[in-house]
Amino acid sequence: MTRHLRTHQRALDSVVRAIAAGDSPVRDILAAVTPGGGKSLLPVIAAARLIAAGIVDRVCWIVPRDSLRLQAEEAFADPTWRTAIGHAVTLRAADNGPDLCRGLDGYVTTYQAVAAAPDLHLSEIRRHRYLVVVDELHHLPALSDLDPLTAEEAETAWSRAVAPMLESATARLLMSGTLQRADGRAILRLPYRRPRGFRRVREIDFEAPGWAVVGYSRRQALAERALIPVTFGAVDGEAEWIGGARTRRVASLANARRMARDALFTALRTEYADAMLRMAFDACRKRRAERRIDLGLGPTDSAPGLGKLLVVAPDQTAAWRYAATLQAWAGGQDIVRVAVSSAPDPHGTIAEFRLRPDPSVLVTVGMAYEGMDCPEISHVACLTHIRSRGWLEQMVARATRFDPLGGAYERQQAVVYHPDDPMFRSFRTAIETEQGVRADLPAGMPGEGGEAVPEGDLAAVAAETGEEAPGEAALASCDAPPEEVAERPGRVIVPLRSSATEVRFDTLAPGPDLGPVVGRGGGPTPSMLERSLRDRIGQMVAAQVVEDEDAGIGAARRGLGYHAYNAALRRVLGKSRATMTLDELEAAVGWLERNRISDHLHRIAGDPQFRWSSRRRRA
Structure with a gap:
């Protein structure tokens, strides 16, 4: 056996x-x-x-x-x-x-x-x-x-x-x-x-x-061919909204930097979302048509193994709007279902989607992303603003299971359409390069004496939706219908318009194995891994300096730059990255993904070593 x-x-x-x-x-x-x-x-x-x-x-x-x-x-x-x-x-x-x-x-x-x-x-x-x-x-x-x-x-x-x-x-x-x-x-x-x-x-x-x-x-x-390789369709776009009593606009989600969350919030509730839905719907429909030809079926016949579309919406109001749009495109076929807490019998809807050839499209917010076993899912439209690594991994995994009724392994598809924002890029980098078995200790723990952890790219949006809340809170917070004027923590946003500008397809790299990978079968040596991680940390520090200067915060206000950010990072981590072990370098990368160095620049105030090195650099 x-x-x-x-x-x-x-x-x-x-x-x-x-x-x-x-x-x-x-x-x-x-x-x-x-x-x-x-x-x-x-x-x-x-x-x-x-x-x-x-x-x-x-x-x-x-x-x-x-x-x-x-x-x-x-x-x-x-x-x-x-x-x-x-x-x-x-x-x-x-x-x-x-x-x-x-x-x-x-x-x-x-x-x-x-x-x-x-x-x-x-x-x-x-x-x-x-x-x-x-x-x-x-x-x-x-x-x-x-x-x-x-x-x-x-x-x-x-x-x-x-x-x-x-x-x-x-x-x-x-x-x-x-x-x-x-x-x-x-x-x-x-x-x-x-x-x-x-x-x-x-x-x-x-x-x-x-x-x-x-x-x-x-x-x-x-x-072992238990999973299908994932192809990501990264969809860039522009967005315009009212925030802070003024109209704001970004020409590219990928380059939105510190306005990325507000731009994403707007895009998911305006025309951009419809454009991404259309891409995913058309791609899934094409897949189903090809499978019908393979099986000798008619153009409207249904059977297991044709492929299905899962749509993950940002909230209940958007979910119902997406479903109505998709049903209008279906040309009279009753193929769309909604599984949210306000829908009648959402669990029965999920079971129907899993076990029957039709419906072929399911729209949800948080109910069907984790653990749902439906190998027929071939396409996912990721229209959620959650950027928690665990949450997104579970969502992507709905499309990666091999379908025994879906034809040859080489011809099966797992296509995930998603906004091309910096937070999603960080998520993809993390699952391609990290094992996911380390974590920063939360600040403010008894006996730790740490400062409050600032908002981070991956964790902050998850916190807004209550990803880890107990009971049904995770679903309730995700499913909560928004007001006409949407509120994000600390600000009010009125979405105006958006559009999708381009889509880029890329296949996800296999990622690391669980546990130590150093020294296996001709892989990278420890010194190569250390050098690669040090270079990556340097690039991440430089990126934060540029972003903060563009936003007019942190270093820009104090006339500081890359040298100051490096000094602050060294004080936070307790040592220079030149002397860190592999484990410490990986942990430093994780810290930088969740924190802004500008929130820790006060650590170098009065630091004699920094003052001395700054004088040397000016000289």
């Missing part, structure tokens, strides 16, 4: 077989699987082996939203895998009724359900020997990371409910497609360590005792 499994599935099978045989003390398994790489079979393998060996009696699988409960049930009921693995384990999608398992081998529940009745679930876990599976663990912040004086209870509602269940479980399988949170906090239960000499950065300890780590990178998934 194992020869039919992917790399991460075989690795997990080996781990649980060792546990079942009594050869391993491991009771915590972390499965770090690239989004779209296929995590849903891992709980089935673990449950089948551990129940058969008598290590556990039952399984509890916790998922982040209700629509994923049905997919979890399907994973255990799949007849192909029941035969291949040789298991008869059955789980039910449970509500918070008095009998969660109803005579079966376990149950599937949601974070929200556990938080609503924590005692019910905890007493069930304590009555039996349970394997507890937590899906998309990154939604749960570590409780020890939060300052009790400032943290709202809502932030930790899920973590406080799930943590005792994990403590009481016999074995734990923790799964995530991203090992970072947008707010920089630690993730519940994961083992962390501080890199030596770099106290404001934490990274996951892959060698912690009692833990086994199963990794599956995008590079591995592409090599």
Whole structure:
């Protein structure tokens, strides 16, 4: 059977077989699987082996939203895998009724359900020997990371409910497609360590005792043809809006710099959005027409494997407008559905989109981006202003799964249309070059004495939409309908007009493997990697100097430049980049992506070394 499994599935099978045989003390398994790489079979393998060996009696699988409960049930009921693995384990999608398992081998529940009745679930876990599976663990912040004086209870509602269940479980399988949170906090239960000499950065300890780590990178998934390569259609455009009592305009989203967020906010609600929708709709329709010819179908016939379009909107009002526009283009065919919290039966709509040939277009805001298993999705229109790396990775992954009914692997498509703004470019650079296992410690933590972290390109927009909020807050904040005059934090914007000017297609690079990559198979040497990272840091510092000078802030007001920014960065990081280790250089790149050096220039006030070096430079 194992020869039919992917790399991460075989690795997990080996781990649980060792546990079942009594050869391993491991009771915590972390499965770090690239989004779209296929995590849903891992709980089935673990449950089948551990129940058969008598290590556990039952399984509890916790998922982040209700629509994923049905997919979890399907994973255990799949007849192909029941035969291949040789298991008869059955789980039910449970509500918070008095009998969660109803005579079966376990149950599937949601974070929200556990938080609503924590005692019910905890007493069930304590009555039996349970394997507890937590899906998309990154939604749960570590409780020890939060300052009790400032943290709202809502932030930790899920973590406080799930943590005792994990403590009481016999074995734990923790799964995530991203090992970072947008707010920089630690993730519940994961083992962390501080890199030596770099106290404001934490990274996951892959060698912690009692833990086994199963990794599956995008590079591995592409090599095994579990994922399809992604082609990005970066759409540039212009935008005009009223902000700060004056009319503002940018001729290019790609060069909008510090006005990028306001320009993006405007573009997603005006003509630019319609132009991108049209590109994605026409491309998907062309794909479906080609597949009909391959299958010998008529021009309006429907069948599985033709390809589908997922549209991710910035808010509910925009979602309904997009859907009406798409339906008008469909020429009378009823092919468009909307899955938002104000729609009737949104979970049923998602299930219909997943399991039937039609509808072929789904418009959503936040409900269908994470964990939705629909291999037919071939095109995505990313019309959201969220720029959190984890959020966008999950969204892109909806189109990257291989569709067994979609024809030959080489002919399958995964095309993502997106605004060509600097924040999205930063996201793409991050997933092509970073492993995603390190994070800055959040400022202001007890005992850290840090300053408040300024708004960053990737995290700030996610914070505006509440990406990591507990319960259904993530959906509620994303789905909230805007007012006629839209408000962003700190400013009011009246969108006027926009247009798309050009589109550039580019294929996403495979990205790094999980864990250390230095010294493998003729790869780059440590000195080459250090030199590359130092050069990248220098370019990022120079870019911030230019952006701030153009905006008339920071250095420009004080007549400072590249030298001052370098000096401030050295004070923030505690050492010169010339003496940093590889880990420290990577952490420095991450810090620069989330912070502005201009907010830290006060650190060099009165610095005698900076004054001396400045005098030397002037001389």
